[in-house]
Amino acid sequence: MSRFRPNSPPVVHETVGDETIIVNLDAGVYYALNSSGSRLWIELERGVQVAELVDDVARQSGASADEVEAAVRAFIDTLVAEDLVVEAENGDQPGAPSVTWPTGTGFTAPALERYTDMQELLLLDPIHDIGVGGWAEER
């Protein structure tokens, strides 16, 4: 487990305030990340190595590296299981940690809230996306 990136497309995401909204447009499922999850998401999107990320969060928050690593790994496992992130390719530029974490208050575990109401509607009224393979090249 080294680096990850958002699985875009079909995943779109945006951070407002200290929350992040993620939408999987194919699955019709959307998610809200809490403050901790948003910070981690921003770092993952920047291509920060997971080991480097864990060290940085532990250093800033004052929490133990073991605690942070367990939470970050569980969080990433969930993101992977939901198809929200994929492993970054070698060609992707790695980034350095840049997010400021609250100091001296410990580490709040990242949380991902999952909303399926849109998916339920999609199942009732599905939209099938088809590729452009049927088209010839432009002349």
Add this chain to the structure above:
Amino acid sequence: MTPAGSSTVFSDELARAADAASYAAGGYEDRDYRIAGHRIRVRLAGPPTLQRLLSALDHLRVAQAGEPELVVAVCEIDGEMPHGPWQNAVLAGGAVRGDLPHGGFFLAHDGALTVFDRARAAGYYWQERGLWNRRHPLYPLSPILGDWLGARGVYLVPAAAVGNERGSVLLAGAPGSGKSHAMHACVRGGLRYIGDDACLLDAGETTLLRSVYRTTHASRRTLDLMQHLAPLSAGADWTSAGGYETIFLDDHAPAALMTEAPLSAIGIVEQFSGPRSRVRAATSGDALAALAPWALRNVPGAGQPMLEQLARVVGATPAVHLECGTDPAGIATAVEGLL
């Protein structure tokens, strides 16, 4: 017309097919609309069924003058739809959607076909003869408007909007959350409506909510709680699959409709079992989650750029959870307090 043909040739053929449909119908009837400040022409080739589909836009109709920025041909057709790549898909049901390689999309759904050629700013809507699409009575223009206006910073969002001379409130939430109910309660309480099913969020220097459709909807619960609405129903033809009655509210109360107002606040509509309504603070994330996924779903090809723009607007706008009680007057009071 071959699926494997060049897409620009395909667009030419669609235009010819639309012209042929108009010839069969006795020619086009051109109608101009000013939507979010843009002149849009609908070229109507077909009988009253199609004209009825456009009645939701009557309030935005303008006299013809000059060249339109966007032209949409709305046609009925006997026999086969224009052929295209959608016919390659094997479907269990629902819609087929895909991109045109040179920009634009197609969407085949319930006996109707929408194609938008972005480069030519030309849209087409085909419908099988005699079809009355109860599930999507506003279907001819929504996907095309969503795409074309979105490229101009105006976003078609599936939300209701009400306001007055001070500003407007966007009523957001999932389908069935009670947006239409809250809108009707607000109008009954003296506010005006900008839209019900959908409105336009114009993300310019000053964010505006703008009207697109004048239709409103009312569930059985709304009709029970606001009985003055029942006689205003447009009738069974307009009743949605979900049981919502359609009401052309401005036909009965012209002053109830306003076409635009600056955005003051976002209300995330929620049902509350008690009689009283209440407002509690919401985060920008709450508001974005209530608005953006549904807006993205409704616009073919919408993605990260639209989400970023919606987030920018949401981040600069106060947001609340609007817990709507059973007393309609309380809903209106709560919303008016946001203006």
